[in-house]
Amino acid sequence: MAEKNAADFEAQQLEMKAKEETAAAQREALDKRREGAIINSRAQALAAASGAGAGTDAPTIVKLMGKTAGEAEYNAGTSMYGGLSRAAGLRDSAKGRRASGKASLLGSVFSGFGSAASGISKAYG
Template sequence: MASLATIATVVSAAGTIAGGIAANAAAQDEARQLEAKGKEEFAASQREAEIKRQEGRLIMSRQQALAAASGAGAGDDAPTILKLMSGTARESEFNAQVEMFGGKSRKSGLFNAASNRRREGAATLLGSVTKAVGGGIRGLNTSGAFG
């Protein structure tokens, strides 16, 4: 009867460890997915920032064309158009930087979540091994395997 109890203890311990291994693998996969999403978020923010810059360039081009059509002057020496265009350029770049900051922030948050998920997976694995060893020793002791 002691050998059957010993086998049951070993099988239980192996099952506990296998569960920890599976939980850790799932955590690692989830962490990789979070990092991939973080990279996608950052790339999207870069595209959006470039769109903001392009919109600014188009607005400035329109401003210059309207100024030229009005006859008020649109050259590099026309103070009004220079003031308008420099304001547009600043606003355009500010909007681009806001997009980039948002993307970096989202990426950072997702990378932090991935790191936390990895630690959780490792802790689950360690906990399952500890539980299996402790349960195994207890089971083997009560089964009479140690004397």
């Protein structure tokens, strides 16, 4: 029973870590998007300060800002994928640990029945 309880506790810890991985990936993805927005804001300010134009009438800056936004979104998606993948691995480990704990509990129950049956057969055999 103690081994099953230990396995359940370890599984619970792994699931908590999976939630932390997901939350960390979400924060990192937000940071990547924010970085892209800051870069675009700076690019627009520099373009306006240079006199080259910074609105929709300046196709070069619009094109560069579009690429920057796309790259930021790609980086955000990559961060989310990595975090969700790590979280899935931790949840799978938790599931395996719980199964291992159940198997050890069943093994000890069957072992107990076997010992009892052996004792009974010796007593009456």
